[in-house]
Amino acid sequence: SxxxxxxxxxxxxxxxxxxxxxxxxxLGDKYACWYQQKSGQSPVLVIFQDSKxxxxxxxxxSGSNSGNTATLTISGTQAMDEADYYCQAxxxxxxxxxxxxxxxxxx
Amino acid sequence: xxxxxxxxxxxxxxxxxxxxxCAASGFAFSSYAMSWVRQAPGKGLEWVSVIYxxxxxTYYADSVKGxxxxxxxxxxxxxxxxxxxxxxxxxxxxxxxKVGDSSSWYFDLWGRGTLVTVSS
Numbered sequence: 001s002x003x004x005x006x007x008x009x010x011x012x013x014x015x016x017x018x019x020x021x022x023x024x025x026x027l028g029d030k031y032a033c034w035y036q037q038k039s040g041q042s043p044v045l046v047i048f049q050d051s052k053x054x055x056x057x058x059x060x061x062s063g064s065n066s067g068n069t070a071t072l073t074i075s076g077t078q079a080m081d082e083a084d085y086y087c088q089a090x091x092x093x094x095x096x097x098x099x100x101x102x103x104x105x106x107x
Numbered sequence: 108x109x110x111x112x113x114x115x116x117x118x119x120x121x122x123x124x125x126x127x128x129c130a131a132s133g134f135a136f137s138s139y140a141m142s143w144v145r146q147a148p149g150k151g152l153e154w155v156s157v158i159y160x161x162x163x164x165t166y167y168a169d170s171v172k173g174x175x176x177x178x179x180x181x182x183x184x185x186x187x188x189x190x191x192x193x194x195x196x197x198x199x200x201x202x203x204x205k206v207g208d209s210s211s212w213y214f215d216l217w218g219r220g221t222l223v224t225v226s227s
Contacts, residue, residue, distance in 0.1 A: 031211040031212070031213070033211075033213040035152070035214075037152075042202060042217040042218065042219055042220060043144075043152065043202070043214075043217050044217070045207070045213060045214060045215050048207060048208075048211070048213040048215070049208075049211050049213070054215060086151060086152050088152075088212075088213065088214075090211070090212035095154065095166060095168070096142070096154035096157070096212055097154070098144075098151060098152040098153065098154065099151075100151050101151040101152070
């Protein structure tokens with residue numbers, strides 16, 4: 001069965017760049033998106049269709065998807081960005097699939 | 108205000124049933140596919156089911172197929188999830204989510220969730 005693999009945790013210093021990866025077989029052939037979930041809150045879409053930002057999402061959030069890996073990049077990371085991040089993809093053979101999530105810690 | 112509000116969660120015994128509702132407001136509910144996503148305590152997100160705007164097509168995760176039924180009432184801007192033969196592993200917060208684009212499948216609006224606990 002198809003799987004999306006994320007690192008369980010990523011740490012970053014304030015003001016630095018955080019990169020969170022999501023790996024899956026030929027993931028670049030599918031659309032990937034990313035959600036941010038802060039503690040005790042519902043998920044929020046931060047990137048869709050690989051690299052598009054919904055209105056209201058800061059420009060420091062960006063995304064890419066190629067080969068077997070999608071990447072969420074947070075430039076100039078702020079303390080408020082500390083959260084769990086989930087990638088998600090879809091195609092006709094996998095339906096909707098989420099990665100296992102990555103806990104981003106801003107030290 | 109654009110929002111989704113779930114209700115109907117609670118404590119149910121294994122083998123029991125529960126019906127969740129999701130009231131939508133602030134957008135053209137009938138024009139969008141809608142989905143349920145769940146999250147077990149301390150775990151990640153798991154997609155459960157989706158229904159297209161005209162209710163013609165529905166799809167389910169293998170883990171709930173044959174036990175859960177998704178439906179919608181476009182006249183009342185409401186999404187439903189009928190859950191039968193519940194198991195302990197169905198314990199989770201259930202989120203209602205709006206599909207932003209059914210050609211690329213992403214969820215651009217989420218509710219606050221409703222907790223379902225399956226336990227004797």
